Amino acid sequence: MFSTLLLEYGTERATITLNRPEKRNSINPAMISELQSAFDDIEKKKIRVVIMTGAGSAFCAGMDLDMLQAIAKQSPQENQEDSKRMAKLFRRIWSFPRPIIAAVNGHALAGGCGIATLCDFTLAVPDACFGYTEVRIGFLPAIVSVFLTRQIGDKRARDLLLTGRKVSAKEAQQLGLVSEIVEPDKLVARANELADYLVEVSPGSLSRAKRLLVTAEQAGVDADLERAVLENARIRCTPDFKEGIASFLEKRKPVWKDE
Numbered sequence: 001m002f003s004t005l006l007l008e009y010g011t012e013r014a015t016i017t018l019n020r021p022e023k024r025n026s027i028n029p030a031m032i033s034e035l036q037s038a039f040d041d042i043e044k045k046k047i048r049v050v051i052m053t054g055a056g057s058a059f060c061a062g063m064d065l066d067m068l069q070a071i072a073k074q075s076p077q078e079n080q081e082d083s084k085r086m087a088k089l090f091r092r093i094w095s096f097p098r099p100i101i102a103a104v105n106g107h108a109l110a111g112g113c114g115i116a117t118l119c120d121f122t123l124a125v126p127d128a129c130f131g132y133t134e135v136r137i138g139f140l141p142a143i144v145s146v147f148l149t150r151q152i153g154d155k156r157a158r159d160l161l162l163t164g165r166k167v168s169a170k171e172a173q174q175l176g177l178v179s180e181i182v183e184p185d186k187l188v189a190r191a192n193e194l195a196d197y198l199v200e201v202s203p204g205s206l207s208r209a210k211r212l213l214v215t216a217e218q219a220g221v222d223a224d225l226e227r228a229v230l231e232n233a234r235i236r237c238t239p240d241f242k243e244g245i246a247s248f249l250e251k252r253k254p255v256w257k258d259e
Contacts, residue, residue, distance in 0.1 A: 021056025060112025138244025
């Protein structure tokens with residue numbers, strides 16, 4: 001059914017596994033579309049909890065290099081449509097009516113970090129690494145910034161977004177991005193243990209609590225996402241974005257041109 005992920009159903013739960021291990025589960029257009037379809041399918045069923053994880057050694061390494069190369073050549077209109085699709089996915093995860101547990105089995109970077117930390121619970125192995133690394137390649141973490149500032153506060157968000165630095169699972173937990181650190185051999189079991197707990201509580205209370213949390217923020221989130229989509233699309237047409245992608249692929253230090 002899907003080419004970039006696996007969707008499995010169990011007792012009152014669904015598990016989504018990002019399944020491009022040879023590409024470190026990087027995000028491409030197919031994955032964005034298939035994740036939306038997976039969430040649509042889950043919502044139609046009597047599923048109480050969703051678990052998200054990655055195949056192989058990484059959770060999600062961010063945007064696929066082929067996709068980055070392609071968008072550097074796209075028109076402004078195409079870039080805006082791409083940005084809207086990513087914003088729609090992030091908002092879908094943030095506002096999904098059932099609890100989502102991220103079982104982060106490895107690195108979660110850029111857009112992958114966004115996916116991992118937008119979930120209601122984020123479990124991570126000790127060796128997992130997190131970071132919004134976009135500025136390092138001349139890109140802009142515009143869409144994720146909408147959610148990150150609300151999660152961890154303005155000052156901490158500025159640190160991560162302006163430096164693009166990577167942080168350990170321990171620091172990510174201290175910042176409020178990670179709920180719990182779990183040993184690799186216990187990660188799946190712990191995710192399912194948490195799912196068991198959530199299945200036992202009142203489904204009506206749970207859905208109402210999620211709706212209350214989302215409703216309190218959605219007007220501001222939607223307005224901020226509109227601005228973020230425009231900024232995300234605009235930076236794709238800049239010299240620095242093109243130079244950032246080229247230098248990364250050529251394994252050299254970038255020569256920035258934009259001011």
